[in-house]
Amino acid sequence: MVQLLFFMAAIGAIGGALAVVLLRNPFFSVLALVVHLMALSVLFLLLHAEFLAAAQLIVYAGAVMVLYVFVVSYVGGADELLAEAGVARKLAPVFGVVLLFAFSLAIGGSALKALDTRGADLPAGFGSPAQIGELLLTRFLLPFEIASFLLTIAAVGAVLLARRRRGLEEVDDVSGDGGVV
Amino acid sequence: MTAAAATIAAPVAEVGFNEPVLAQILIAVIVFAVMLQLVPMLLIAERKLLGRFQGRYGPNRVGPFGALQPLVDIVKLAAKEDFAPRTASKAVFVIAPVIALFTAIATTAIIPFGDTRSDGLFGADYGLYGIDVSIGILYAFAFGAIAFYGLMLGGWASGSKYSFLGAMRSAAQLISYELAAGLSLIGVVMMSGSLSLTAIVREQSDMWFVVPQFAGFLIFTIASFAETNRAPFDLVEADAELVAGYQTEYGGMRFASFMMAEYMNMITFSGIATAMFLGGWHGPGPGWLDPFWVLAKMIGFLILFIWVRATLPRLRYDQLMSFGWKVLVPLATLNLVVTAILVVAL
Structure with a gap:
């Protein structure tokens, strides 16, 4: 199964x-x-x-x-055409080959060693929400907080970018008096 | 138990405990059958009640009091041609109702109908629910996330602008209100200290969570109306402007699948509300009444769905969005913060 x-x-x-x-x-x-x-x-x-x-x-x-x-x-x-072949388009295969090489090294070096073994021992409650929460708020507190800070910045930035474009204010006005046809 | 049976029965994921295979199959079939039978009952109840709310009789020709009407409707739909418009993207068009129905039915597995029993019926302990996963309510939200693709693909693959607009509305609406629904449930999770629905119901033996979490209950109720595309939030299929939204081009059993998925979602949401807020299987009477208490509470919640549909007019789309983001989400967050402070302080 x-x-x-x-x-x-x-x-x-x-x-x-x-x-x-x-x-x-x-x-x-x-x-x-x-x-x-x-x-x-x-x-x-x-x-x-x-x-x-x-x-x-x-x-x-x-x-x-x-x-x-x-x-x-x-x-x-x-039916949209793909973008014209630029520098990025030409470099893409190079990056692809490099990535493939790196992953092959990583898989050959570490992941294949675990073949025919039982894998790591699982402690009781492994992967449960309680344990993940505890880890996030103790051992990985700093990365967790930095990530949440980053997301807050992204959210505020998205709102600012959307606000700067004209049009949103008008939509808000319409919602006030219910005059949509 | 033989070795072969042991490997089959071994759980893929962490579960509360593991019943014998026979018990698992039997319980799954019973839960499935009961849940599925609720759909036609809900259909006829809705039409009869809507009729009464509007001062008319409702269906009363087929069978006693029109009770066989849903059966006739389903036979009619099953006998119809499986039609797909010429502009449709065929494979996606066919698979969309399957996704909608599958996710709706899969979610019903976590609704607890009773505590674990040890009366030796199967030679081992067994629980009156499909599964009791450690992630509990997140399971429902995970399938809710996939359910979105049923509506979205249905609307997109139809190749019709009404379907597409309906699907787009459903996309925005589902994301907006899933957030509020999730946030409103976290209060209950914090009070009970567990995500598992059975553990949450066990915590409510003294007091139902609807009392301390009344704000959360209200927010969840409103959000569940929106999540199931019911009035007053049924803009996804607003008849007057969008014909029938994402399901405009669907007919026959594919249309019936979408309808069934919608009603299954209503049943699931009422089951979650029952377990999270209304005390689940707790009620007076002997232990064997537990599943019936759950069913009674679910039916009560379902009647609320119908009542609201008969009473409230549909919102305008921008009102729906601003209500979700500017009222429900802040309220749910406030409820969350207050609950967190109280849970730590008390």
Whole structure:
């Protein structure tokens, strides 16, 4: 059962990730990314990290990707031409090869060693919300606070950027008197 | 238990405890059957009650008091052609109602109908619920996150502007109100010190959380109306402007799947409200009444859904958004802060 789930999720994750890059229609690319993220959450579940699995679904599939879907289905037409080949386009394969090399090294160096072992011992309550919360507020307090600070800055910045564009004030005025036709 | 059975029964994730396979299957089938039977009952109850609220009879031709009306409706829908418009994106069009229905039904697994029993019925302890996961209520929100794609893909794949606009509205509405619903539940989680719904219900043996968390209950109720696309927040399928929103182009059983998913979501939300705020299975009477108390409280909450639909006019879209972000979310946050201070102080 666990093996079956693992291979289904692994194929889903890799297939989804490939489809993101290979599909021409941006809307389907975004959907493939959603599939990839869901498969990842199944993998988290198999690693006894239920909280992480749920957080992955709620935050990525439920919030981040919803915005992607929102934007792509509004503005992203399938018939839009790709951007002209610039410097970034030419450098992309180089970065891809370097990344592949780095990951191969990492996998060959560490991950493959765990083959045929039982893996790390799980202490009781591993991956439970209580334990993650305790870790976040004790051992990883500083990164946690910095991340929350960063998110607050991003939220305030987003509001400021949206405010600066004209049009929002007018919408607010309309909501006041109920005069929408 | 043999070794083979042990590997099958071994839980994939952390659960409260692990029943024998037979008990798991039996409980799953019973929960599924009861939940599924609630849908047609809710359909006929809604139509009859709406009729009474509006000073008319409601359906009264098929069967005694029109009670067989939902059965006839479903047979009619099942017999219809599976039609897809020419502009539709076929595969996505077909899969969207499946996603909606799957997520709606999967969420019902965490609603607790009773405490764990040890009367030896299955030769081991068993609980009257689908699963008791350590992440508890987050499970519901995780599936809620996927449920969004059912509506969104349905609207997008239809290739119609009304469907698309309806889906876009649903996207914005679901994100906005999921936040308020989640924040309103954290108060309960902090008071009980657990995410597990069964543990939360056990905590309510003395007092239901609706009393200390009344603000949270109100916010959750309002947000659940919005989350299930019910009046007065049914802009997603506002008949007058959008025909029927994301489901405009759907017919036959695909349309029925969307409708069923919507009603299943109502049932799930009333089940969560029952477990989180209304004391779950706690009630007077002997222990075997527990599941019936849960059902009674859920039906009460469902009637509230219908009552509100019959009473309140639909909001305008910008009102809906500003109400969600400027009223509900700040109120839920305030409720959260006050609860946190009180939990630490007391």
